[in-house]
Amino acid sequence: MTVARIWRERGRRYRLEAARCKGCGKVFFPGRLVCDKCGSREFEEIRLSDKGKILTYTVIRVPPPAHTYETPYAVAIVELEGGGRITAMVADCDPEKLEIGQNVRVVFRKISQDGEKGIKFYGYKVVPA
Amino acid sequence: MSGIVGWGSSVPKYRIKVEEIARQWGEDPESFKKGLMLREKSVPGPDQDTITISVEAARYALQRASYVDPGEIGAIYIGSESHPYAVKPSGVTVAEAIGMQPDFHTADLEFACKAGSQGMFLAWSLVDSGRMKYAFGIGADTSQGAPANALEYSASAGGAAFLFGREKVVAEVIETHSYATDTPDFWRREHEFYPQHGGRFTGEPAYFHHLLSCARIVMEKAGMKPSDFAYAVFHMPNGKFPMRAGKILGFKKEQIEPGWVVPILGNTYSGASPMGLAATLDIAKPGERILMVSFGSGAGSDGFVFETTSELPALQDKAPKLRAQLADDPIYLTYGQYAAFRGKIRV
Incomplete structure (x- = not known):
């Protein structure tokens, strides 16, 4: 990922x-210019909740080099309270014990x-609550 | 009145036991457990560093002081000897993550294990002077000890964040004092991975001289004696030193134990005495006095006298307490996993 993209996002x-x-x-995450539901171009900026539920997940066993020591790890799609979905790595857990x-x-x-x-770039992951 | 209006602590989920490290090097675990009064230590995950630990601790502090608009926080000082970059401030990343940007002052501080209390002193001073409404002081580290060195049994990871303000204060700062001399007991040269230390020289002329002197002076300035305090928190390089310091000063074990988290946490360096203070604020009652004295090699100590207020109890359960985090289903590592997580081996 480029430095400019890390900064922009x-x-x-x-x-x-x-x-x-x-x-x-x-709710759109990330934001967009036109709503695909109603066609509106008017949006307000909000912050998504830091709580949610796993909608689905997959376990990565053959990682990119940067994640060698985290393997196996799960990547989940999470539905956040109040709306919005994120795709995030699941940290601090045994991926075999995760549940939808x-x-x-x-x-x-x-x-x-x-x-x-x-x-180094930083961002969100999720952990079991 | 000025002082702490919100606090938070953060500890990684991973641990390694003294037995596991001793087994690797053919040492007797009981001699380390008894000599250092340590049972296990925290280990940062591969995705955790001083920045991520500081963010979590600061978010918990803001969860407690939930009425504070992050845009009103005028400064953030992060003390650590493991800032992720040699050149690029940790403070800007933490400030952005908690929504402080762009009108704030920040500096990454370094003074071995007292870098965190230096940040607290600066943050409180700016708030007390009326220069700004709120300011953050954070101490956090992912400290390293060389393989097979005694430091490997204690060097751990964690941090605590303190938001200072003048309204809704939960712990008023009654007095402070700083004490420092050029005492080379511990150092890490540029580009070196692990620190060097002076063995037993780190004890009497370094830790004990500075910490005891600072404690005595700050108590004298406040017109107080050990029996005036409900709690005392001293820097915790191991379990033994703070208990011995407390005994020399005339404190009882019961005054030190609430903040004495080191046996199950390890030495979090810049986070050590701040985390002891956080654990104490987690359980203190209104109107109680807390003495906190840090120690940083090189060498110096910062002393604080706090008095809790009636605002404290309402905030205690609004974010995870430190001892609850420590007890929350830790993940124990083998030495191999620990070595990989800490970059001690490369494959």
Whole structure:
């Protein structure tokens, strides 16, 4: 991931900044220009909840090099309280013990880094609640 | 009145037991458990560092002081000897993650294990002077000890954040004092991975001289004696030193034990005495006095005299308490897993 992209996306990656359609109330994460439900172009900035439930997940056993020591780990789609879905790594758990519907909370973690000399980038993961 | 208006602590989920480290190096675990009064220590996950620990502790502090708009926090100081970058501030990432940006002052502080209490002193001073409404002081570390070194049994990870303000104060700062000399008991040169220390030299001329001197002076300035305090928190490089310091000063074991988290946490360096204070605030009652004295190698101590207020109890259950975090289903690592997590081996 480029340094410019990390910088550009810090609002949503650090603070779960999302957009709610002023026309129909649908929540988008990340935000978008046109609502796919009602066609409105008017949005308000909101912050998603840090609590949610696992909708589904998969277990990664062959990771990219940066995550060698975290393998196996789960990546889940999480439905957050109050609306909005995120795809996030599930940390601090045995992935074999996860269940669909399980409560999780959003935490701030180091996501990866660009080798030994490059930028470290941070964002959200979830942990069992 | 000025003082702490919100506090939070953060400890990683991972642990390693003294027995597991001793087994790796053919040492007798009982001699370390008895000598250092340690049972296990926290280990940061591969995705945790001083920044992530500081964010979680600061978020818990804001969860307690939920009426505070992060945009009104004028400064954030993070003390650590394990800032993730040599050049790039931890404070900006933490401030962005909690929504403080862009009108704030920040500095990453370093003074071995007293960097966190330095941040607390600066944050409180700015608030007390009226320069700003709120300010954060944070101590956090993911400390390292070289393989097979005595430090490996204690160097752990965690942190605590304190939000200072002048209204709805839960623990008023009654007095402070700082005491420092050029005493080279422990250091880490640039580009070196592990610190070096002076063995027994870290005891009497370093830890005990600075911590005891600072404690005596801050109590004298406040016109108080050990029996005036409900609690005392001293820097915890191991379990033994703070208990011995307390005994020399005339404190009873019962005054020290609430904040004495080191046997099951390890030495969180810049986070150590701040986490002891956080654990004490988790259970203190209104109108109680707390003495906190940090120690940082190099060497120096910061002393604080706090008095809790009637605002405290309502905030205690609004965020996870430190001892509850420590007891919450920890994940125990083998030495191999620990070595990989801490970058001690490369494959």
